[in-house]
Amino acid sequence: MGTAARTEDRQDERTAVVTALRLGWSMADAYHHAQTADLVADPHRPATAPAKLSNLTEMPGRQRLGMYLDGVDVALAQIAPLTPSGRVLPSTDAARRAAGADREPLLLALDGLNVDVLRWTMATNHRVGVAYRLGRSLADTVRRSDAAELVQRFGGRQVQLSRWLDELASVLPPYSAAVVRRSLSAWAGAVGRATVGDPGEAGLAELARELRNQGDLWQDVLTGGLHPRDLLDEENWAVVARNVVIRDRRLVAQAARGIFWPVLAPLLVVLLAVVGVSAAAAAGSPTTRAAVALVGLGAGLTAIWRSISTPTLSVAAEVNRPLLESELVAQMSARIDRPLAAARRAGRAGRQRPPSDVGSKYVARVSGVDLP
Template identity: 65%
Template sequence: MSTVHRRGAGHEPAVADAADGPATGGTYGGRAGETHGGPAVDPVGRRGDDAVGRLRDERGCVATALRLGWWMADAYHHAQTADLSTPQRRPGGPPVKLTNLTEMSGRRRLRMYLDGIDVALAQIAELTGTGSTAPSAAAVRAATPAEATAMAGAMTVAGATTVPPAGAAPAAGATMVAEVAALLLALDDLNVDVLRWAMATNPRVGLAYRLGRSLADTVRHGEAEQVPWRFAGRQHEISRWLDDLASVLPPYSAAVVRRSLRAWADAVTRARSGDPAEAGLDELARELRNQGDRWRNVLTGGLHPRDLLDEEDYAVVARNVIIRDRKLAVQAARGIFWPVLVPLLVVLFAVVGVSAAAAAGSPATRAAVALVGLGAGLTAVWRTVSGPALAVAGEVNRPLLEGELTVRMARRVDGPLADARAAARARRQGHPDQVPGGSKYVAGLSPADLP
């Protein structure tokens, strides 16, 4: 039996997943040329020998595979922890308002996950255009416990007042357990089939599928004691996958998520050691899923981290780049002064001196000749040195600017981590009702303000 089966449902509580549905499109998830405004494409989304079109299709496959891995992990966790005994439609007439995502029954929620898996597989098969048949969730749908069996199992667990025939209730409960186990096995078989098919289609697509699945398991809702275990070395593997997929992920997304993941791992380590300046494991566990949803949106192109920056962030980036440019200019001047500038200046002064001495006329005329020669020589030296220096500075300044932008974007993406720290500070100061991230210009409630 695989590790995922041995783990069982008792290690994670039965809590609701994030209130969002499976993404069927997105910035990078659609057909090439439609979401990016490019030219028309053929029926499988390719543009012949166009390298840009192929890269765009690969990006779409990678983003879709990442979502596919995320939803596969959510589907397995939902099958482990959700109550599949409730009927698909509530008895007692229509609801007062339209049913929301979080109000779905466990069976409908599972169907939603399976629909998202089928849609993602169809999109990947269309974008790759290899002609191979993609896996299907039909076997998982067939293995879903029947509604009658689920209801009988629920009556057994709840201890229904109507006494069934002798031996019927235990048999119904055992049947329900067996059908749930069969459902989990079918999901794991589908996971293996998808992984095998994705790796054979494109190794990057398979790697993106593994990345989405691992991220979903890392940010799963759970107890505070489970948080250190999830960051026990897993972030290193995820960071390595992000490096491998950086060229086909949205701009800045891999570097930003990698830095944010490192910040969370450091925060978990400090919280576990009892650092009073860090948020506790309880606060981190509450915000971890929100952080995971933001990571997923950044990696799939739904959220560009640069959109989170404001004027203050750009001012900080400009200041830091100017400071670093000044330091680099000073170091470069020191490096080229003796081996380059000093010999050129010695030759220049020698030529100017000889020219002034050989010039005919009064001393004023000789001084004018010397000044003109000195100016022309300094101009030539500046042109000789400044051209390559400015070209090198431009090449060096670009990664410096991108590095500073990455730092600021990662801080903005780490909003849930900042909320966890704010909640911990409010708790330690005796204000548990203070809203994290509230305005610093608004005073908190005092006893006199209360009714």
């Protein structure tokens, strides 16, 4: 019963952490929306039915803000069962009342709501609070921006994000923290190389265009909407198998060299001595003595193998598991980094595109000699 209760509590914490991450992302989106969207309804707009049902991007700014705040209310209600009874939930009422033509009261109300939620989540469960901060910071990191803002966002923030991912790895969906951390490191490296003008890297403009798409993938992976292992194809699995076999072969060779002289060599010397004495003491023809020696040698080698194989295979299984995990994470990260690969392709295409004033390749250019 105790084990079942602990398992249920663990599942509740996992759910709360993922919900808090979504909550932080929604809060960051709500604040950005309040900064940029038109929140005042046009009273002169005719009330005509649209040709099709409205999409999210066609929703009026005020209603979209209400949708973000609805998401905050739902997330808080889902996390509430983890809190002690009697604690009051943060309320979005002040932010809803402040929505209007003047943005300043709304932004102040949203920031106040953010502080209330941060205090409430940190007091509820430390990892729930960290997840809220992680979601909010990731959303701000992948916000659409220009090249200058992109450099600022990867000026060191990814270090703290990686620390939070490490802290939450055990309660986030499987592989998600490791995959996003590796992908985040790849993006930080790409931005750093693009900043110094590395010709082999995508430009800052291409990276900025694809960053939001990368953020959507990070959010899906961290919240369990997308399992990165589902993106692996046959080629990825073949690469994983090949790399694991290569690593296993190296480990076996290193282990054999390590135990041969201190362990195997003395055992073999003792075995050969015992077999030699037994064969010499055996009565009968030389053929009989040779048979006795072979039987003794086989029995001794079998005993040595049995004494060594069980612990060796057990250790190999323990060592092989993290090797397999690391190879899977590498391949899953490569699949998740599709927007980064797209930015690099766009950068290469832009560098390879000929200038617009080259004219036709079938007509010679006018040279200085041809000019009057």
